[in-house]
Amino acid sequence: MLETLTPIRVRYAETDAMGIVHHAVYPVWMELGRSEFLRAQGQGYSEWEAQGIFMSVGELKVRYRSPARYDELVQVRTWLKEAGRRRVVFGYEVTRDGQRLAEGESIHIVTGPDGRARVLPDALLAQVAGAVRS
Amino acid sequence: MLETLTPIRVRYAETDAMGIVHHAVYPVWMELGRSEFLRAQGQGYSEWEAQGIFMSVGELKVRYRSPARYDELVQVRTWLKEAGRRRVVFGYEVTRDGQRLAEGESIHIVTGPDGRARVLPDALLAQVAGAVRS
């Protein structure tokens, strides 16, 4: 399973005075997609944290193409672009009925609970390395 | 100083599709007021936490009277209604140019970092007990 599709019902609280979903909500949706992606590969992110392994966000990019609105059902497609011992990169696409609303990327640094750089343990590296979509 | 006034500039992200501030934002503003109130009394809440003392929210009430909008400058007035070893109650009023927009109350249970009930240490009890507005 090299990508996951996460359905999200747009919340009223996620809209803004323009009548559309506020742009800062998309990173939250992308994180939800990432969360489902990891769970689908085997160990969910809460299990990573229980082992003292964190994926700190180092960089975030979002490109907005078309707005989403209250009560719509959108989908976040999530996949892995790169996975190394120290750095993991995810790609995302947000769609509604097949139309692309936004796309994004997040670059993560592997750290411990203290925020310091660490290397991924072998089992987690195997989990993500096998899931990179070429 | 038995009450504090916290000025807040309304953020665009805090508005919703009705064009007004979303109702779930008021508890966040009230928390900001509570935070300033504690700092003004002596020890800020981050110092409480550093001592292993948390104020878990047990109950929340908000009454909404008039909406706030993007870019307006609102004020949160915060005061202590009750302060005991196990329970602390705050009162709030949100205003704009003297007009009341909302009022609220939050009831807090004193806990440790594990979420279990604790009693306030003497120094913190003295800080809050002296600040209750009768």
Add this chain to the structure above:
Amino acid sequence: MLETLTPIRVRYAETDAMGIVHHAVYPVWMELGRSEFLRAQGQGYSEWEAQGIFMSVGELKVRYRSPARYDELVQVRTWLKEAGRRRVVFGYEVTRDGQRLAEGESIHIVTGPDGRARVLPDALLAQVAGAVRS
């Protein structure tokens, strides 16, 4: 269908530095439950708005009993407590695996898009009046 059950996967962004879901998130979950409840009764809230009918939040109460954490699957149970031409009251319960985490209530005033009081049109009144759980 006199109550709805809305499953929600806890988002990382919904947690706070205490490691639990922040208390201001519960009103957002309750709103999501309300949204599903109205859709299940016939006309979703976006259709209400399309007719110029808004349910402004007049009052909110939440009682917190036990914390939720990242990645947990919680449920919001939503029902109608009262439904009149001018005022509608919802009740909520948030649970996880049958354990009650929080309960709440929201009181809504029927307004137009200008925020002024209105009365519910007959069709919407019939929809909600028939759904009140005694």
Add this chain to the structure above:
Amino acid sequence: MLETLTPIRVRYAETDAMGIVHHAVYPVWMELGRSEFLRAQGQGYSEWEAQGIFMSVGELKVRYRSPARYDELVQVRTWLKEAGRRRVVFGYEVTRDGQRLAEGESIHIVTGPDGRARVLPDALLAQVAGAVRS
């Protein structure tokens, strides 16, 4: 005034279970900086909207360098990188006591209230074109 400095007190609600400010909060802070920047140049963004001119977010980039924590006082430095009739680009830096925590960029498309592309009226173009930092 070719840049503005916006002080922000970190809210508890802005932190996450890692004990630091959640990454999706930074775009909200950047927006707050942008808002102050426009106000400082003459016409605030609410006045833009009153004229039917919106700055839809087309692209967002954030690079995270060091975390922020509850109750800290951070600063958002905001400046204009480009300003044309159809596209405006802002740059941001978030600091705490002079230390850089994050930097970002947002690309905006000029639209009407319907989300369709428009061109900036002369007065607003003059306001922003004169404020680009070379």
